[in-house]
Amino acid sequence: MSEFANITIVKKANVYFDGGVSSRTLRFPDGSVKTLGFMLPGEYTFSTQDPELMEIIDGELEVLLPESEQWLKVQGGESFNVAGNAKFTMKVIKPSDYCCSFLK
Template identity: 35%
Template sequence: MFKTNEYFEGEVMSIGFNPEKGPATIGVMAVGEYEFGTSQKEFMTVTSGKMLVKLPGTDQWKDFKENETFIVEANEKFQVNVKEEISYICFYK
């Protein structure tokens, strides 16, 4: 069964599903700045567009473009800055 999620007053939306690799979400983000917290290790891949990401433990923003992945450990916070609407897929371990 699919599970829909809505964050930041509808600016970020995702659908959860369970492929063979394990739990995942596929979603979209509107232009804006967001901070997310993790409860599991996350592998996030940009599927269209690009976003700036500030990973835990760093003060540097890094660009992630289509087909690029970043990893955030469980129980961490990270920030994203989206300059154009983007889509992503996220796998949880």
């Protein structure tokens, strides 16, 4: 899906890692939440509350998922899931555009 309809966008940006990662929150009528964001090259560790689906729209990165010792290469058009209450690390190789869906 290349666009979303009937959403509320939170105007204030979510900015992390001194601007290396930024996103905007989208709220849907059914109560679901997503963020659309952009990551500059660098290494970033995130914590989750709810499970997440990370869709990489464009770019290239490697991700180290919880309970894994292997880095997974991910590029535009690919996605990965992260468990709730977990930490994961991404090494962004090329600037990356993403959509994060918070799963409940």
